[in-house]
Amino acid sequence: MKILIAPDSYKDALAASDAATAIAQGIRRAAPEASSVLCPMGDGGEGTLDALLAATGAERRLARVSDALGRPIEAAWGWLAESGTAFVELAQASGLEALSRDERDALSASTFGTGELIREALEAGAQHLLLTLGGSATNDAGAGMLQALGARLLDAQGRELPPGGAALAELERLDLDGLDPRLAGLQVQAAVDVDNPLLGERGASAIFGPQKGADEAQVARLDAALAHFAERVAATLGEDHRDLAGAGAAGGMGFAARAFLGAELRPGIELVMDQVGFDALLTGSDLVITGEGQLDGQSLAGKTPVGIARRARAAGIPCVVLAGRLGPQWQAAHDEGITTAFALADGPMDLDSALTRCAELLADRAESLVRLMHAWRPDA
Structure with missing residues (x-):
């Protein structure tokens, strides 16, 4: 199984490269044999x-x-x-x-x-x-x-x-x-x-x-x-x-x-994907994981997860978003190619705790996601 990991940064918590590393750690816990391709992204903002x-x-x-x-x-x-x-x-x-x-x-x-x-x-x-x-x-x-x-x-x-x-x-x-x-x-x-x-x-x-x-x-x-x-x-x-x-x-x-x-x-996000050769990285991928601090209705205006999802949909590859928070109207992103999305928090917590634990929470969500995939497709 090849998984393309392409998150943006998580504001005030993790750089995109650190977020990609955390997601890869979670994947390894669930599927050591999986091939993870790390591709930190950005849509014009910091990182x-x-x-x-x-x-x-x-x-x-x-x-x-x-x-x-x-x-x-x-x-x-x-x-x-x-x-x-x-x-x-x-x-x-x-x-x-x-x-x-x-x-x-x-x-x-x-x-x-x-x-x-x-x-x-x-x-x-x-x-x-x-x-x-x-x-x-x-x-x-x-x-x-x-x-x-x-x-x-x-x-x-x-x-x-x-x-x-x-x-x-x-x-x-x-x-x-x-x-x-x-x-x-x-x-x-x-x-x-x-x-x-x-x-x-x-x-x-x-x-x-x-x-x-x-x-x-x-x-x-x-x-x-x-x-x-x-x-x-x-x-x-x-x-x-x-x-x-x-x-x-x-x-x-x-x-x-x-x-x-x-x-x-x-x-x-379109410019960055062109620069990194994103379409070539998509080739042969079974899943794309992306994310950033918040997914909401404003994300459709040009944020990283939606841009990634549009390319993944064109290639026929499912795309999952791991977001710090799912904000108002985030469901509209489904129409842009996002297969599903998950918020990182695993229970009630204040913002400071969520920021401090961001890498840990990303790894945990990625692990759960891949375990679910294995249960659904044992041969994947």
Whole structure:
């Protein structure tokens, strides 16, 4: 029996590679003879860079950049010299996980550090950039990234805007004269894990602002500021991308990637599967096990388990999700190819206990799953 193990990370608990290892341990307990193929995945959020490096053999490089609050941080990025391809994960520089809960500040958090990482890639001679968007602490529609790459965002008095999405309400003029000219020759793909537009009730501020520290009044303020930014961008570039699916990814970074980098926005899981040769790994598999922290109705917008399940269904292979939690409307995932799904908790427990025991619980669920398979198909 060949089992393809392809989980995403379990937020605040396990990296994707550690999750895959835990699942494999459980499988070995139930079926030592089974062949387990480990393929850690990511859909654009934190951990996607690790999945790409493992799959492609790209060099891991480190750079000293700014975090979302402007503090120095060491961030990783990937480099494939033979093809001139750079992998930049926004969460490395501008990620939410680097901030404590009381540090989250959606009004002033900036993507400046992500722009610094892109500049590092340009210095290395990058011709192709895969930019993964997800796990951000920011809601600035990529304004900080633009400033790091040489653009100037000016108010009515000609002063540079301070960091963060709230300041965009004061934008009077976009000065792109200093934008790094090497960007013109850079082919960019942006991996997004959601399909939200930039603005409105499904926009970056309304849907993701609260998890970045914004209250109801601040969400409204940010949405209005990003709307003003979108209007100025449209007037400057002659194109309006505010309604593009994925424009709201990473606090509006999808919008900036398309508008200023000419990026092709694609579901992150699709890009990652292409990079790791996922279809080839599926060949001969009897089962696919995937998972992440939560499976719910929002997962259909581009999260790892659903992307994996769609490929598995096309290959005629059952796909099981091991999720930290099954949230509202998770059953809709059945229509996308997920055979069944299980929550990890084996009894009442608080969140801290669940996070601490995540590897143990994953191994236990995987063991139970394979024992059930053997009972159903003794010859498997």
